[in-house]
Amino acid sequence: MKELVRYIAQALVDSPDAVVVSEVEGEQTSVIELRVAKEDLGKIIGKHGRTAQSIRTILSAASAKHKKRAVLEIVE
């Protein structure tokens, strides 16, 4: 899951080296925290949060297979 988010985030931003992804695992849900360079925050969120929404949609599709929910948090 972490790898998926990292890959998508790095493809979208201008400074891929600044992308940091960490996972906090819970019993049923794991929270994936995404940090990007300040200038790239807008690219990850998108107009009306559409890009963030798309990443979350893909994440929930991917996590459905693992019978475990994954939640994406974009950390400033």
Added chain:
Amino acid sequence: MQSVVIEAKTTEEAITLACRQLDATPEQLAVEILEQAPGMLMSFFSGKKARIRATRMQPPPNTETAEAAQRLQDILASIADRIQPGATVQMETRDGEIFYTISSDGSGIFIGKHGQTLEAIQYLLNKIRLSKFRELPHIQVDCEAYRARHFESMVELANRMCEKAKKRGAPVATNPLSPGDRRIIHMTLKKDTELTTWSKGSGALKKVIIAPRQSVQA
């Protein structure tokens, strides 16, 4: 930019010939009529012909864009593989447009409810295209022929709503639909002169209202 001047009996014929010479579809050509074809009878007597200049608007795919398309395909393949290991991606170019097809085990994991996962993947990939491969045109992502099936079901919906509106003699509304879906409804019912259609609402999702013409005028 490629350009040719063609002479033929009719303008239509000249355009067809131009397409063949430039290896393009009629939509890709900018046509300028240099000399109008006279009427059928006149041309028979005068021997005058139609003359057009056709210019190819989109350059034929070159190696640079082909390479970019290939790299974008690799990115999509990497994403697909991370969603479901073993999934692969094929690329196809039709009329200068790029189509990617994801192949998986057929579980519909890439499609999602109402195609929302497929929409999300396509949206993100176009975002990546705009940031890294600006030279590429808009791309479409498909999986298990979902797009074709969805198109059929939207046409079916349009026809069903059309029947309903005529039977009732009053306007009917669809569920809120995406811009692309609304377009299919409008285009399907455009040729029906008894009906008129328009969109209602705000934001990305709007309803389509299908109404018999009399009910609107009254």
